[in-house]
Amino acid sequence: MKEAKKKLEQLGEKTLNEINRNENPNIEIPIRSLSNVTYDAKTKMLTIGDKTAKRYFFNVAHAKKFMQTLMVAAFCKELQDQNLHTSLRDLFYVLKRTFPNSQENTFDEQSESDPMVVDLEVTLDILREQLHLNADIRGRVVGNVIIEDRGDVIDWGKLGSGGWAIPSNVEEIIFKKVKADYILVIEKNASFERLHEDKFWQKQKAILVTTQGQSARGTRRLIQRLATEFNLPVYVFTDADSYGWYIYSVIKYGSISLAHVSDRLGTPNAKFLGLTISDIDEFGLKNFTIKAEEVDIKRAQEMLKYEWFQAPEWQKELKLMIQRKIKAELEALSGKGLKFITETYLPKKIKNKEFLP
């Protein structure tokens, strides 16, 4: 039996037993607030601590949330039984109803049902995707890789200019052939398209992934699976600004709000390839920088304090950004010619292993 189904059934049985024993049914849920999230320097991951809270049925303050948690769990069990996948929005609509002879709804807003999903994810120590709840999709991939997904055999190297659209759920993908020396993760789609058109992935034996901004869960999980199952280095390539660098850190260490799944969504061996503020001098990009806004500077100042940004290289780049009040986009490299990124910047960085930790 699948892990998710088993754990959901165990939750149901536990509750049933408590009822039969005339106990107060309850669920013990690890606390997800910042106070219970720590950076583990050994595993290089943001992880959730041991603090938990119990949610009781016979407690006026808990009763509605307890009911909502069980409704979501029961619906997820249904999804398992019928082998269906759906979205958080759909879950909300399916479970939204009014109690007979009352004005009281099971859920009034999706903002009530979403946290129940994360509660289940952290309580059962399982991925939301394993519960068959799809997340937003974003991200594309190309490379010398053949996979099997839903019975289809798909060659990521033969999908024309579009590449393969990464689905929200990559749990059941089977990798049939993976021929690559490394994975290059690119924040911007425009740079991905440039590299794809220049056949960079063929020449460099790379798998190219674009996150199209902050990486979606499916994309992070795919990077993690490829990196760990095939022992591939991961190089992340973002804009030179606090936002881009944070995208990198989420791919590598996980995020604060999803610290409980860092072990499945994070890729601790990922390295940062660029852009850095230092690159601006090294590659003569000064004319192509942008003024950093207040919000960029503030973010950089926060990141200076994060335990996982304490490496001297990162402290240097963050401080440079704050001092000079500048940032640079991946497209800035086009200022040196469209093929500069493919023929000069990336080969030099990768050959000389000029990475940040």
Place this chain on the structure above:
Amino acid sequence: MKEAKKKLEQLGEKTLNEINRNENPNIEIPIRSLSNVTYDAKTKMLTIGDKTAKRYFFNVAHAKKFMQTLMVAAFCKELQDQNLHTSLRDLFYVLKRTFPNSQENTFDEQSESDPMVVDLEVTLDILREQLHLNADIRGRVVGNVIIEDRGDVIDWGKLGSGGWAIPSNVEEIIFKKVKADYILVIEKNASFERLHEDKFWQKQKAILVTTQGQSARGTRRLIQRLATEFNLPVYVFTDADSYGWYIYSVIKYGSISLAHVSDRLGTPNAKFLGLTISDIDEFGLKNFTIKAEEVDIKRAQEMLKYEWFQAPEWQKELKLMIQRKIKAELEALSGKGLKFITETYLPKKIKNKEFLP
């Protein structure tokens, strides 16, 4: 020679001749403001009128823009010669420079170079994609279709759960096999995933496209090519609100800001399948509606006046939305069960041809 290259060369030759004849070099550009955009009831398209403006080199008010237009044209010619494609952001960086011994830049912001691209598009009567300038990407497709793109043969029916990621430029795609009775265009990815998982496109012989919100140019062009080249009906499926209905109208008639390319991006034979406000009664969705915001109502009031929303069916739906102050999302159908959309709503609507014009 390709059309784009030919037209760019003609523009260059015309300018050169004017210089050689000691004339004032100029470019005649159709005006793109609302005053020059009309709805053509016969072709069912938003079209641009005959008004033009001339941009002169020897005119203090025009000189910089004239130079910028020619710089963008020259860069596009380079793209043609080298057979490269790039983004508007990259174009900006490539062309941004400071004139020697001055503080004057060719372009200070991308907001200066973007309109030059549209000027060229409308002047040369050519698509931006033909100029090799990629637009944003968004949108996925599945179906019983085989295409050739950049030498790769791609079967849209064998791409697993992800589907084919529609690229920004679909001009050079070759359709090798198209087996479908119609094209179903879906606003929301979640509904697309539901239908894909339920094998709707196989059972119904449909091509499924999700626009993921407002449709990107590549997605609109792909729909238009499929519809016209294979004489396929197009049914559009959006949320029941003014925003969703506008997405439909842009697919069908084109948009005000891009009226000059409606003939290549619009699909006049498209029909609206749902959701309508009337559907809420017909399918018992009342519990799953949302309160329409001020901005939704205001948009609906504007749309009431648009010539292309004058059909009685549309007037009725817009007025219903305004009166009842409600809207409904595609996901509302899940309130009736996850498979309601696949097994009841869509088959009924399509079988009975319950479309809005």
